[in-house]
Amino acid sequence: xxxxxxxxxxxxxxxxxxxxxxxxxxxxxxxxxxxxxxxxxxxxxxxxxxxxxxxxxxxxxxxxxxxxxxxxxxxxxxxxxxxxxxxxxxxxxxxxxxxxxxxxxxxxxxxxxxxxxxxxxxxxxxxxxxxxxxxxxxxxxxxxxxxxxxxxxxxxxxxxxxxxxxxxxxxxxxxxxxxxxxxxxxxxxxxxxxxxxxxxxxxxxxxxxxxxxxxxxxxxxxxxxxxxxxxxxxxxxxxxxxxxxxxxxxxxxxxxxxxxxxxxxxxxxxxxxxxxxxxxxxxxxxxxxxxxxxxxxxxxxxxxxxxxxxxxxxxxxxxxxxxxxxxxxxxxxxxxxxxxxxxxxxxxxxxxxxxxxxxxxxxxxxxxxxxxxxxxxxxxxxxxxxxxxxxxxxxxxxxxxxxxxxxxxxxxxxxxxxxx
Numbered sequence: 001x002x003x004x005x006x007x008x009x010x011x012x013x014x015x016x017x018x019x020x021x022x023x024x025x026x027x028x029x030x031x032x033x034x035x036x037x038x039x040x041x042x043x044x045x046x047x048x049x050x051x052x053x054x055x056x057x058x059x060x061x062x063x064x065x066x067x068x069x070x071x072x073x074x075x076x077x078x079x080x081x082x083x084x085x086x087x088x089x090x091x092x093x094x095x096x097x098x099x100x101x102x103x104x105x106x107x108x109x110x111x112x113x114x115x116x117x118x119x120x121x122x123x124x125x126x127x128x129x130x131x132x133x134x135x136x137x138x139x140x141x142x143x144x145x146x147x148x149x150x151x152x153x154x155x156x157x158x159x160x161x162x163x164x165x166x167x168x169x170x171x172x173x174x175x176x177x178x179x180x181x182x183x184x185x186x187x188x189x190x191x192x193x194x195x196x197x198x199x200x201x202x203x204x205x206x207x208x209x210x211x212x213x214x215x216x217x218x219x220x221x222x223x224x225x226x227x228x229x230x231x232x233x234x235x236x237x238x239x240x241x242x243x244x245x246x247x248x249x250x251x252x253x254x255x256x257x258x259x260x261x262x263x264x265x266x267x268x269x270x271x272x273x274x275x276x277x278x279x280x281x282x283x284x285x286x287x288x289x290x291x292x293x294x295x296x297x298x299x300x301x302x303x304x305x306x307x308x309x310x311x312x313x314x315x316x317x318x319x320x321x322x323x324x325x326x327x328x329x330x331x332x333x334x335x336x337x338x339x340x341x342x343x344x345x346x347x348x349x350x351x352x353x354x355x356x357x358x359x360x361x362x363x364x365x366x367x368x369x370x371x372x373x374x375x376x377x378x379x380x381x382x383x384x385x386x387x388x389x390x391x392x393x394x395x396x397x398x399x400x401x402x403x404x405x406x407x408x409x410x411x412x413x414x415x416x417x418x419x420x
Contacts, residue, residue: 008037084172091165154300192393208233229407268317285319291371
């Protein structure tokens with residue numbers, strides 16, 4: 001059964017659009033008729049588009065129906081928060097004794113995002129055909145990720161799928177909160193930089209040239225600040241068509257290099273050495289490593305498989321390489337703590353706690369303690385950074401505007417003194 005995107009007319013003659021699950025367009029028409037809606041157009045179909053009609057004509061029609069406009073595609077993008085909410089609701093239904101297929105069908109009706117509705121409908125159809133939930137989720141790994149899929153598989157094998165889903169929901173919600181906090185911290189300075197840069201460019205290209213015209217015929221020796229200001233203004237005004245493409249090209253080249261196989265390790269190592277953002281990046285990586293590994297181990301995922309997944313979850317390649325080497329050492333019979341200690345990239349608290357956890361058989365609990373400790377430190381650092389960024393940005397922008405004002409006012413004062 002597929003999910004159709006439709007357009008129709010209600011009893012009052014008004015247009016209505018929505019999505020509904022049905023076996024075919026004919027069945028969809030009958031279902032909508034019961035709801036008092038006259039079907040006028042089937043705009044999209046989640047699955048089985050090429051089966052909607054027979055022959056080439058049916059295939060062309062199905063392909064046409066499967067097109068979704070760009071606005072709806074962006075609006076229906078599945079976020080981490082959507083996955084977390086869906087996971088908790090599914091865990092609640094399974095915990096209440098609802099069968100998996102029925103729970104998935106309820107989720108199809110429950111979720112609001114169009115894309116997630118389509119995905120859940122496809123997963124329900126695959127599970128109904130006899131496939132496992134983990135295999136069905138693997139088809140949509142770009143949305144759920146390898147961590148999610150492997151934990152679901154472990155939950156199915158252990159018979160504790162509802163418990164694993166609850167752990168997944170808590171983990172996903174925690175990661176989403178942490179990411180929102182960091183993004184929220186960076187939004188303000190980014191907006192201030194864009195606005196400040198726009199104001200500065202306007203001053204340099206429009207205001208300053210008009211004011212500095214009065215200095216052209218004067219015999220006053222201009223201060224070096226005014227000369228710098230006039231040179232900068234003239235250069236921007238006359239050669240903006242060179243600087244703008246060059247700036248865009250530099251940004252694109254940097255992003256490409258930073259994401260390349262040769263540039264990413266260099267950049268990631270440089271980021272870890274930065275004065276303020278380096279320790280914060282390291283704390284984030286350690287917290288994600290500890291919580292992800294603990295969640296996977298508690299869900300029954302084998303240690304080597306869990307280390308493989310954790311390596312892909314960590315975005316910093318320097319820290320990821322350490323985890324990769326630690327996995328190889330574990331395969332050879334070594335403990336987890338020793339390779340983490342040898343790397344020099346993990347703080348002493350981490351490998352000491354991991355070592356204690358390995359000796360006492362409480363590795364998962366120790367990892368959770370490490371994750372909680374570093375997440376709290378990240379919260380404190382982010383809060384302090386937020387409180388510092390605002391005055392720093394104000395001082396920076398005030399300094400630039402003050403430099404412009406000083407460079408303009410000083411020659412005017414000199415001209416007035418000469419006139420006396």
